[in-house]
Amino acid sequence: MASLLSRKKLNAALIEMGRLPAGHDYKKLSNEVYGKDAFIYFDAATVEARRPLESALVDKGFRVDRAYSPTTRTLAVQVSYFKGECWDE
Numbered sequence: 076m077a078s079l080l081s082r083k084k085l086n087a088a089l090i091e092m093g094r095l096p097a098g099h100d101y102k103k104l105s106n107e108v109y110g111k112d113a114f115i116y117f118d119a120a121t122v123e124a125r126r127p128l129e130s131a132l133v134d135k136g137f138r139v140d141r142a143y144s145p146t147t148r149t150l151a152v153q154v155s156y157f158k159g160e161c162w163d164e
Contacts, residue, residue, distance in 0.1 A: 079155040080137055082106065082115055088135050089117070094128070106157075113156050114140070119148045 086101035094117075105116040119125040125148050129139045132152060143151035 079153055082113070082154045082157060085115055085132075085137060085152055085154055088132065088137070092128075092131060108157065111156050113154050115152045115154055116149055117152075119150060122146065122148045124148070125150060
């Protein structure tokens with residue numbers, strides 16, 4: 076299985092694809108960390124636009140959870156582990 080790409084690379088890919096504005100801060104992507112599994116969540120423009128966007132991200136090497144909420148426009152992309160932003164020290 077290929078290694079996971081980072082949330083910085085996902086942010087850059089989404090900017091390149093025109094899905095995020097130039098200069099977007101990768102730390103502002105909606106995220107969740109479950110143990111050592113980290114996911115970024117974001118919305119496609121429409122439910123119909125979701126599948127092509129998922130395919131484009133898979134082609135770029137990202138691991139997309141196609142089973143996540145399949146009837147909505149929200150995508151879940153697994154990225155390499157990072158420490159959650161609001162964790163207690």
